[in-house]
Amino acid sequence: MRIVVPAGGIGGARFLRGLKAALANGSPDTDEQITVNNITVIGNTGDDITLFGLRICPDLDTVMYTLGGGIDEERGWGRVDETFTVKEELAAYGMKPTWFGLGDRDTATHIVRAQMIAAGFPLSAVTEALCDRWQPGVRLLPMTDDQVETHVVVDDGQGRRAIHFQEWWIRHRAALPAEQIISVGADAAEPAPGVLAAIAEADAVILPPSNPVVSVGSILNVPGIREAMVAKTVVGVSPIIGGAPVRGMADACLTAIGVETGAGAVAEHLGSDLLDGWLVDEADAGTEVEGIEVRSRPLYMSDPASTEAIARAAVDLAVELAGRGPEGEATRG
Amino acid sequence: MRIVVPAGGIGGARFLRGLKAALANGSPDTDEQITVNNITVIGNTGDDITLFGLRICPDLDTVMYTLGGGIDEERGWGRVDETFTVKEELAAYGMKPTWFGLGDRDTATHIVRAQMIAAGFPLSAVTEALCDRWQPGVRLLPMTDDQVETHVVVDDGQGRRAIHFQEWWIRHRAALPAEQIISVGADAAEPAPGVLAAIAEADAVILPPSNPVVSVGSILNVPGIREAMVAKTVVGVSPIIGGAPVRGMADACLTAIGVETGAGAVAEHLGSDLLDGWLVDEADAGTEVEGIEVRSRPLYMSDPASTEAIARAAVDLAVELAGRGPEGEATRG
Structure with a gap:
């Protein structure tokens, strides 16, 4: 079974770890033994x-470090046993910004990446080279080799201006009201390279509980990706539980684009042309979205076992929907 | 009193610390109170x-860190309380070279410098900006804003080739016989900017016990610098004691350019047109070089007090020679 997962940072990376485990351990419901080589992120x-x-590519690195065993589990981002000497020294020289962790x-990862990019390698080749060390057990592709940056239009009282997503997210903790979120470029x-082919060859696309606006949304904004996924069985895991983000500040992003912070509203926003199935938490049981098969189950990724079970439920739902969908066919008796 | 000091790394930096102390404490022999602002390096x-x-500018940084209180005293180079995480991580990615400390x-210093150079600032402006933090108490100028790199021609049995000085010095510990040393560029x-003016305005030029070939020699190779110094009272401190370098591997450099590793031979190599006075260690007492006033005294910079005394002796000799030289005049009774 081949699965494509468009992923953001922490939520996506943790879900992927559960998905790897679910596939490696086989899925009892599908009675199928699956290897970890079949996941393209x-x-x-x-x-x-x-x-x-x-x-700096925070989301690629979070996936790579998390699946490669290098992540700081408590923070969810960055390296375990990390130190911040370079950052402190840069600040001592008066270098800005000081808010980036x-x-x-x-830093070594970013130096390698900057060197390879300066030497003319595309980001996909750089990512492959970095993964040579980390062996994440999935194929990790950037959504694009082109430069796309999420900017946020804010009004801090001194006038409207667009700032980089990281400045809004980290420096302002998403507390500065966002009027607009733009995928510049x-x-x-x-x-x-490889993205559209991976989608075309996939048995299913699974959306992890990543930020639906700036993570999954950014990926879907790259021309061609959403269209390719629409032709596939797509199952998503709601990043919103009981009207609040599981983690992070997705509500601020949803508000900026005029979408209610709700499990059903997010599914509607992603669209029934794209989504075939949608897992919501038990707190949101009863949610209905036209054209989308909604199932409820516990969605808190509180430990590896619960995360694996969520991933398995998503895979099972995808298999089920593929078996009865108009474009699919029953693959087992 | 204004003094110009062409300096290399560790030896030069330690001598400068002694010179600062000597000038700040006044010189009993000259009965003159001098401020630390009068030293241009x-x-x-x-x-x-x-x-x-x-x-990376190892010598500029060694001077800056040493005089600014940031040096690792034991190693003599790099920062105190230093860690090597970035280096280890770069090696884990397979990045070469791995031999550079x-x-x-x-790393933060080098990032600031690389950023400023990429932004179009000349090295002299970058050095001034870095010194804003370190306050070395001297005016620190690079010998040139142009790129000059010392390369060493070696023959490792696989043919002659030129390698960067750092590779020869650090990786090969100067043990690979050098056939030639070239100041590329x-x-x-x-x-x-400021170098020739500082020399012109100086009361004396003092050569610290830096490597006479790749430190002082590189500086003298920049067209115009040696010529400007020749017009001045120049006193040097021998980096060779009893036929061996005080520190480092200057003998390998001297051998490469066909100069004997001796206090007198180095003075002859620097030239009597340039040098007016030359301090040698007591071990070399009796050394005579035509056209150069040679004095012997203890030259091991074993602690701050002995280093200060050596610097004071150099200043005193410069004052004495300036008072009787053809181009100088007696400045005190």
């Missing part, structure tokens, strides 16, 4: 930023 | 190297 690069001459171990971007 | 940039996209604190280089 399309990583969000809209959060990427260039700071101090380093090219640049770790020393992490998305219109002209092309999916990275 | 012309730093060697021939050792500079670009690694991992970072611009890139510290985490140091020196011919076309110009002294950095």
Whole structure:
């Protein structure tokens, strides 16, 4: 079974760890033994930023570190046993910005990436080279090799202006009301090599509980990706439980684009042309969205076992829907 | 009193600390109160190297850290309380070279420098900006804003080739016989802004016990600098004691250019047109060089007090020689 997962940072990475486990352990309901080589992750690069001459790809790195065993489990981002000497020294020189959490171990990753990009390698090749070390057990592709940056239009009382998503997210903790969220460069971007082929060959696309606006949304903004997914069985895991984000500040993003922070509203926003199935938490049992099969089950990824069970439920729902959908066919008796 | 000091790394930096103390405490022999603002250091940039996209200036940094209180006293180079996480992580990615001692604190300095150079600032402006933090108490100028790199021609049995000085010095510990030492780019280089003016305005030029070939020698290779110094009272402190370098591997450099490793031979190599006075260690008492006033005294910089005394002796000799030289005049009774 081949699965494509468009993923953001922490939520996506943790879900992927559960999905790897679910596939590696086989799925009892599908009675199918599946290897970990069948997951292609399309990583969000809209959060990427260039700071101090380093090219930083927070979401790609979070996926890579999480699946490769290098993540700081408590923070959810960055390297375990991390130190922040370079960051402190840069601040001592008066270098700005000071709000970005640049770790020393992490800095080496960004130096390698910046060097390879300066040498002319596309981000997809750089990501593959970095994964050579981390062996994440999935194929990790950036959504695009082109530069797409998520900017947020804010009004801080001194007038409207667009700031980089990272500045809004980290420096302002998404507390500065956002009037608009823009994928700068998305219109002209092309999916990275392998992205469309992976979707075409996939048995299912599973949307992890990543931020639906700036993570999954950014990926879907790259021309061609959403269209390719529409032709597939797509099952999503709601990142909203009981009207609040499971983690992070997705509500601020949803508000900015005029979408209610609700499990059903997010599914509607993603669209019934795209989504075939939608898992919501038991707190949202009874949610109905026209054209989408909604199932409720516990959705808190509180430990590896619960995360694996959520991933397995998503896979099972995809298999079920593929078996009865108009474009699918029953694959087992 | 205004003094210009062409300086390399560790030896030069330690001597400068002694010189600052000597001038700040006044010189009993000259009965003159002197401030620390009167020292201009012309730093060697021939050792500079670009690694991992970072611009590294080992000698400028050693002077800056040593005089600014940031140096690792035991090693003599790099920052105190240094860690090497970035270096280890780069190696884990398979990045080469692995032989360069890139510290985490140091990395921030190189990032600031690389950023400023990429933004179009000349190295002299970058150095001034970095010194804003370190307040070394001297005016620190690079010998040139142009790129001059010391390369060493070696024959490792697989043929002759030129390697960067740092590779020869650090990776091969100068043990690979050097056939030639070349200041690549020196011919076309110009002294950095302020260098010639500082020499012109100086009461004396003092050569610290830096490597006479790759430190002081590189500086003298920049067209215009040696010529400007020849017109001045120049006193040097021998880096060779009893036929061996005080520190480092200057003997390998001297051998490469066909100069004997001896206090007298080095003075002859520097030239009696340039040198007016030369301090040698008591071990070399009796050394005579035609046209140069040679004095012997203890020259081991074993602690701050002995270093200060050596610096004071150099200043006193310069004052004495300026008072009787053809171009000087007696400045006190």
